[in-house]
Amino acid sequence: MKPSHLMMLKELALLGALHSQVSVSSRELGESLGISQQSASRMLRELRDEGMVEISRGRRTWVIIGPAGRNILMEEYSDYRRIFESSEPVIKGRVESGLGEGSYYLSKKGYVEQIREKLGFTPYPGTLNLRLDTREMAKYRALLDDALVLSGFTSEGRTFGDVLAVPAKIDNVRCAVITPKRSHYSDVVEVISPVCLREAFTLSNGDSVEIILESP
Numbered sequence: 001m002k003p004s005h006l007m008m009l010k011e012l013a014l015l016g017a018l019h020s021q022v023s024v025s026s027r028e029l030g031e032s033l034g035i036s037q038q039s040a041s042r043m044l045r046e047l048r049d050e051g052m053v054e055i056s057r058g059r060r061t062w063v064i065i066g067p068a069g070r071n072i073l074m075e076e077y078s079d080y081r082r083i084f085e086s087s088e089p090v091i092k093g094r095v096e097s098g099l100g101e102g103s104y105y106l107s108k109k110g111y112v113e114q115i116r117e118k119l120g121f122t123p124y125p126g127t128l129n130l131r132l133d134t135r136e137m138a139k140y141r142a143l144l145d146d147a148l149v150l151s152g153f154t155s156e157g158r159t160f161g162d163v164l165a166v167p168a169k170i171d172n173v174r175c176a177v178i179t180p181k182r183s184h185y186s187d188v189v190e191v192i193s194p195v196c197l198r199e200a201f202t203l204s205n206g207d208s209v210e211i212i213l214e215s216p
Helices: 003-014 026-033 037-049 067-085 101-105 109-119 134-141
Strands: 022-024 053-057 061-065 090-096 128-131 148-150 153-155 158-160 163-170 173-180 188-192 208-213
Touching (some): 003 026, 003 037, 022 026, 026 037, 037 053, 109 163, 128 208, 173 208
Antiparallel strands (some): 022 061, 090 128, 148 163, 163 173, 163 208
């Protein structure tokens, strides 16, 4: 969304358009935003065409913010809450299906015992796979220097490598974001927890998940 469109959405919300129709004029909006009346009128039409607002015209122009515009403002609100209310980093990713390898690795005593000792819980035998975009992955990787290390081991003639684990929580559910220490290029991380996170939060592929990362 254009920054100018977001500014107008915020101005309309401040006028009360988030909850009910409000009477507006492009001249007053232009003055409030420091732009011309023509620019304000054009931006209002563009927001309507994008489905962000609904406009009714009669003797006066009435505007109410639609569901799409409300979602944009809620995302802004969520971002500012994280900035001002939380000192802990937050990452967001989208759920996707894995290859079922999580349950195999979490069946190995060498990892399970270390998870109990270092993270304080017995993991559910499966992981939640999250795909991170470039910005979210950069935030996550910035914490890996201080991550807990689940040391590699040899079992049944096979070598299992070190795994990096960052303690975290989803809402109030404890979990940890894990990634193989040797991995450098994947944009998918796995989340372990004492519970099945897909069931606990009724998650489907494509759903967005917000994770609060904690200091190890």
